[in-house]
Amino acid sequence: MSTPQRHSKGKEKVDEYTDDEAITLINGEASKEATILDTFSENSGTLLNNESPSRVVYNEGSFGGDSHDLPNSNQNTNFNELMEAQMSQLQYNNNRLALDRVISTTIQLLMDLSNENSARSIFYPLSGNLGDDQLKDAKSIRALMRKSTLENLKGNENQGDRDIQRDKSESNNGGLSSAASFNVLNLDIKMIGDSGNLVSNLDQAAISKLLDEKIQSNVKHLFAIRKRIDDTSSKVFVTGDLNSGKSTFCNALLRKKLLPEDQQPCTSVFSEVIDSRENDGLEEVHAVPIGSEYNRKDESTFEVFQLSDLEYLVGDYDKYAILKVYVNDKRPLNRSLLRNGVIDIKLIDAPGLNMDSYQTTEVFSRQEEIDLVVFVVSAENHFTLSAREFITAAAKEKQFIFIVVNKFDSIKNKDRCMKRILSQVQSLSPETHKDARDFVHFVSSSSALGGDGPGDDSGGNDNNGVDDSANPHHDDPDFDHLESSLRKFVLEKRALSKLAPAKNFLIKILSDLEGLSVYNEDLYAADKLKIKEQLDQLIPFYNTQLSENDKINKDVTAMIEAINDDVYQFCKKRIGGTVSKLNEQLADNVALMNSDIYKYANQIQTVMINEILKSIEVAESYAKKKTIEGVNKMKLVGQEALHDESFLKDKVFREDFMFQRKRHHIIKNINREVSLLDFIDPSFDGLLSTFGIRTPSFSGFSLLGRNLSSPSKDLFNWKNSLPLLFLGSSTKFLVTKNLLMGITQYPTVFKVLTSRIFVRLSLASAVALGVYYLVTDMPNAFRRKYSKKLQIQLNDLDYVNNNSMRISKECHLVLQYPAKEISRKFDNLITENFNKKQRLLGELKGMDISIGFYKTFSNRCKDQKKLVESFDLESIYHVD
């Protein structure tokens, strides 16, 4: 059976393989190549079906005849691949925009959380192992909640892990330890203790500040991610063996003979082909000298050349490090590689691999912005040593490489060639081999470019190359397949390298935010219950306190009033009584008449005043006693009402400090002047008393008698007063009395009485008696007159009332202290409870706001997470 031949333009085919080997491969029978076919069938699916032959490489017919023999199939394939590429681009773009939106929403969520954190500190779960006996306080409840939250998070994490298998850089965070509760929101909180219990020495405010810093850093990170995914530029690095057709391949991709091709190795400088829009639409070459850092806007960093100058520029490796080739790709978006509507691809044509350039090329190919490395190998030569080294190194780095087996047109026994090369690829990079349909391509770049072979420029419409717009339907399905694979790969790679990390990060941060939100919501709900319980206890207690306060204030006021009134009445009675009976009360108190009459008067005054002062003292003592009783009673009332046994226990009541100010002294205000008239106060009663007819209530004689019985040298030393010598003894007084009585008993006596002498005598006696009476009554007269005088003065001063008021007022004043203390303490308690109530109500309100916030917040996070999880970044759109 002969191997079908494929038409090829240009050079003569090199027949390296025998037909037999090729038959074995194509028929897919059990043979040593079966594994290769199996591998292909896994990935190529229906494309291996002979009923729909589309590729020369994979079906019998394609090798046997010209691909032009199957125009419909090829056209269908082209159309499908074009559609697939476009759908992939669309899908990529949609995913990118959708991720952009989720990133914006997540940034907003973080900002909202930060604002909430400023208003009310966010609770952050801290690890700890609490025993059952510790589950009664807030901390342990939080610990319990934390545990359940962590379990939730763990569930999310596991889910996330399934979705982020490819995210190597961030998957190391996977799994929740006791110290790291979150994926990206974990705080670096120091742990103390070796039992596994975490004891944070940070207070809530410090944690909240740390958390805010974390939030801000995540916001920054999200901005960076957004910038990264919005960056639409991508670089495809074309390298390979010397003279393998790299420049021709690049030109074929560009559909333009741009880069110089030669049978001799010619490219020794890197050429980066960029869409001219990035150079204000100008087609030119910017040759960047070695050592210069290229900046398009700074002409000192490069030299400008025409595109036609590339011919010699690519060989000037001594001078230039890289050539920036700006070219106008006029093809429609769906065909243009440089600007395809989604990602602007830049092609880098590298010098052929040899030992000199190997290092440079290797380093270049690993640059971060390189999305794809295309390795061009000549079908005529297979892999050289440098090629094998390069591919092996890339495989170790898990770098995907597109292998373009070029100049396939030159091969006569294509199947054998293909088999050989695939076998080599398998040993060099099994991963690439696994997806060989997409990663290994057998093409002819010169045919795709439309020329007849090397050096054929006939397809061009200008000096620099071929404009595809003039030849939109070129006829190389293999190259088309390569191109669409390349586009898809770039998109897929970008989806994986840029969109997938963004997606994974979003899932992680949204999980964290949801977890943190649920944790806070639960915590607030539990705290709310506790606050409600506290309020349920506090409010009735507070109301009772208010009414108790009223009652106690009334009771205490009534108690003070009663004591006040009692003291006032007592004082009035006692002092008033003394004042009103001043004269009567002197009997036992005065030892007088040992001086002259003025001294006597003075003494009487003093005695009287002392009597009054004594009554005041008694009144004040009574008041003190009542005050002590009142204070003690109030202490008890206070202790009971305030439920405080220590109430006023620290205070000592010093009753001896009461009535210290002698405001009751009346001496200054009393008129103590004495005149002779003060000693004369005749009265019939006094007269009778004087002569023993009536017992005197207060007898000057008895006084005289007492004084006479114990005479002193000062006796009757009445200065400026009448001498009472003739009445100086009681004996004389008795004689006189008996004489008078004898006269009345005898007629002779009567005669005598009626005689002139007798009358005169009688008159003289009467006068004498009168004088005697007046003289002996002088002390009584003074006491009577002065007591009245004093009473009048005291009355004028409202002395009794004033003193009673003063004393009772002082009691009132003293009693005010414990009363005020009760009131003050009660007020304090009420204020304290009022404040507590207000604080709790405020907290409750804040909690309601927070609960509402977290409820909405966690739903928003959940929705966003679901949305982002639904983004399919990995599946490539297939059109059947």
Ligand SMILES: Nc1nc2c(ncn2[C@@H]2O[C@H](COP(=O)(O)OP(=O)(O)OP(=O)(O)O)[C@@H](O)[C@H]2O)c(=O)[nH]1
């Ligand atoms: N038959 C055939 N010849 C090709 C093909 N592609 C390139 N050539 C020729 O191979 C020779 C080398 O092509 P280049 O594109 O210059 O190769 P290169 O890899 O860029 O060369 P250096 O960069 O100098 O290593 C030229 O004469 C091309 O015409 C192809 O697909 N088929």
